[in-house]
Amino acid sequence: MTRRMKPFVIFPLLLSFSLLASCAWFPEAKEPPYALVKSWGEKGSGPGQFDEPTGIAVAGEEVFVSDARNGRILVFDFDGNYRRQIGQPGEGPGQLGRPMNLEISADRLYVADFWNDRILIYDLSGAFQRGIGERGAGPGQFKEPGGVAVAGNGDLFVADFNNHRVQQLSSEGEFIRQWGVTGETGFLAGKFNYPTDVALDAEGNLYVADGYNDRIQVFGPDGALLRKWGGPFALNLNGSFNGWFATVTSIDIGPGGNVFVADFYNDRIQKFTLQGRFLTAFGVEPTGPVHTAMAVAVADDGHVFVADFDRNRVEKWAPVR
Amino acid sequence: MKHPLLIITAALLWSTMATAQGVRYELRVDGLACPFCAYGIEKKFKKTKGVEAVDIDLERGLVVVSAGEGVQLTREQVERIVKDAGFTLRSMTEKTLP
Numbered sequence: 001m002t003r004r005m006k007p008f009v010i011f012p013l014l015l016s017f018s019l020l021a022s023c024a025w026f027p028e029a030k031e032p033p034y035a036l037v038k039s040w041g042e043k044g045s046g047p048g049q050f051d052e053p054t055g056i057a058v059a060g061e062e063v064f065v066s067d068a069r070n071g072r073i074l075v076f077d078f079d080g081n082y083r084r085q086i087g088q089p090g091e092g093p094g095q096l097g098r099p100m101n102l103e104i105s106a107d108r109l110y111v112a113d114f115w116n117d118r119i120l121i122y123d124l125s126g127a128f129q130r131g132i133g134e135r136g137a138g139p140g141q142f143k144e145p146g147g148v149a150v151a152g153n154g155d156l157f158v159a160d161f162n163n164h165r166v167q168q169l170s171s172e173g174e175f176i177r178q179w180g181v182t183g184e185t186g187f188l189a190g191k192f193n194y195p196t197d198v199a200l201d202a203e204g205n206l207y208v209a210d211g212y213n214d215r216i217q218v219f220g221p222d223g224a225l226l227r228k229w230g231g232p233f234a235l236n237l238n239g240s241f242n243g244w245f246a247t248v249t250s251i252d253i254g255p256g257g258n259v260f261v262a263d264f265y266n267d268r269i270q271k272f273t274l275q276g277r278f279l280t281a282f283g284v285e286p287t288g289p290v291h292t293a294m295a296v297a298v299a300d301d302g303h304v305f306v307a308d309f310d311r312n313r314v315e316k317w318a319p320v321r
Numbered sequence: 322m323k324h325p326l327l328i329i330t331a332a333l334l335w336s337t338m339a340t341a342q343g344v345r346y347e348l349r350v351d352g353l354a355c356p357f358c359a360y361g362i363e364k365k366f367k368k369t370k371g372v373e374a375v376d377i378d379l380e381r382g383l384v385v386v387s388a389g390e391g392v393q394l395t396r397e398q399v400e401r402i403v404k405d406a407g408f409t410l411r412s413m414t415e416k417t418l419p
Contacts (some may be wrong), residue, residue: 054356059381068360096358097364114357114360115360143368146357146362161357194357194407196357247355249356264355265355288380289380290380
C-alpha cells in the first residue's frame with residue numbers, strides 16, 4: 001500500500017518551493033545597469049587595433065588589453081588613446097602565444113599565456129621580467145592557463161584551464177597547494193570544468209570563474225569552499241536569467257567590494273556582492289554568432305572596462321547614479 | 322639573354338610548386354564559439370605532425386587545417402584531436418591543393 005500526500009499538504013509545499021525558487025534563482029536587479037560611455041578599437045594588427053581581445057586589466061589611468069591573435073598586450077589611457085605595446089608573438093622569453101586574462105599587482109603585469117603554458121611577468125613599461133611554469137600536469141606546471149591573481153605576499157593563483165584545477169604558487173613558482181583534481185572535470189562543490197580566471201578579495205578569499213560549469217566558486221584562505229553561485233544549486237545549469245551564466249570567461253573584484261563576471265554566451269557583465277547576490281547586468285548584443293563580453297576589469301573610479309571579442313574593441317562603462 | 326634565363330627560372334619554380342601538393346581539410350565543429358575552445362583546438366592541430374597551418378572561423382564554426390605534401394590526416398585521427406580538445410566533429414571535407 002502506498003501513502004498519498006493530501007492536496008492540502010502538496011499545494012502549500014509547491015507554493016513555498018516556487019516562492020523560494022523565484023527569490024533565489026530568478027532575482028531582480030537591485031541597481032540600474034551601467035551605461036556605455038566610450039568604445040575604441042577595430043580589427044587589425046596595427047597600433048591600437050585588435051585581432052580578438054581576450055583579457056583586460058587596469059592600473060593607474062591605463063588599460064591593458066590582451067590582443068590574442070596578434071600575440072601582444074596593448075596599452076591605452078582611459079579615453080582610448082593608444083600608448084604602447086608589450087610583448088610580441090612567439091615562444092621565446094617574453095614572447096606571447098595567446099595571451100588571455102591579465103592581472104596587475106605591485107606595478108607588475110601578469111599574463112596567462114594559453115599557448116605557451118606559462119605566466120609571463122612584465123613591468124608596466126613593458127620590460128619583460130620573467131616567466132613561471134611550463135607545460136605539464138605536475139605541481140607548478142600548466143596546461144593552457146587562462147587567468148592569474150596575485151596575493152599581497154606575491155603568491156600566484158592560476159586558473160589551470162585544461163588541468164581543471166587552480167594552483168597556488170609562491171612568487172618564485174613553487175607549488176603550494178591546489179583546488180580541484182588534476183585532469184578531472186566535475187560539477188560538485190570544489191571540482192572544476194575548465195576554470196578560466198581567478199580573483200582575490202581584500203580578505204584573501206579566492207573567487208574562481210568555473211568556466212564551463214557556469215558558476216563562481218569561492219574558497220577561504222584556509223582552502224575551504226565558502227560558497228558558489230550560478231543557476232539552481234550552481235550545478236552546471238546554464239541560462240540567461242539574472243544570476244545565471246553561460247560560460248564565464250573572466251572575473252574581477254571592484255574597489256567597492258563587488259564581483260564582476262564576464263558571462264560570454266549571454267553577452268553581458270553581471271555584478272554581484274561578494275556573497276553572490278545579484279545586483280545588475282549590462283552588455284551589448286553581438287553582430288554575429290561570436291559573442292561580446294569576454295573579459296572585465298574595474299578601475300578605482302568605478303568605471304568598468306570590457307574586452308568585446310566580437311567587435312574587436314574595448315568598452316568603457318559607467319555606473320548610472 | 323635575360324629572357325630565356327627568366328623563363329627557365331620561372332619554369333623551374335612552377336614545377337617545384339606543382340609537385341608540392343598538400344591537402345586542405347575543412348572541419349565543422351560543434352560549439353566552437355568560445356575563444357578558449359578555439360585556441361585549444363587550434364593549438365592541438367598546430368602540434369600535429371605535418372600540419373602547416375590552422376585557421377579558425379568562429380563565426381561559421383569552421384576549422385581549416387592545411388597539411389603539407391604527402392601528409393594525410395585520417396578521419397579517426399581528426400576526430401580524436403577534436404574530441405581531445407573537448408568538441409564533436411560534425412563533418413570533414415578535404416581538398417588537394419594545387
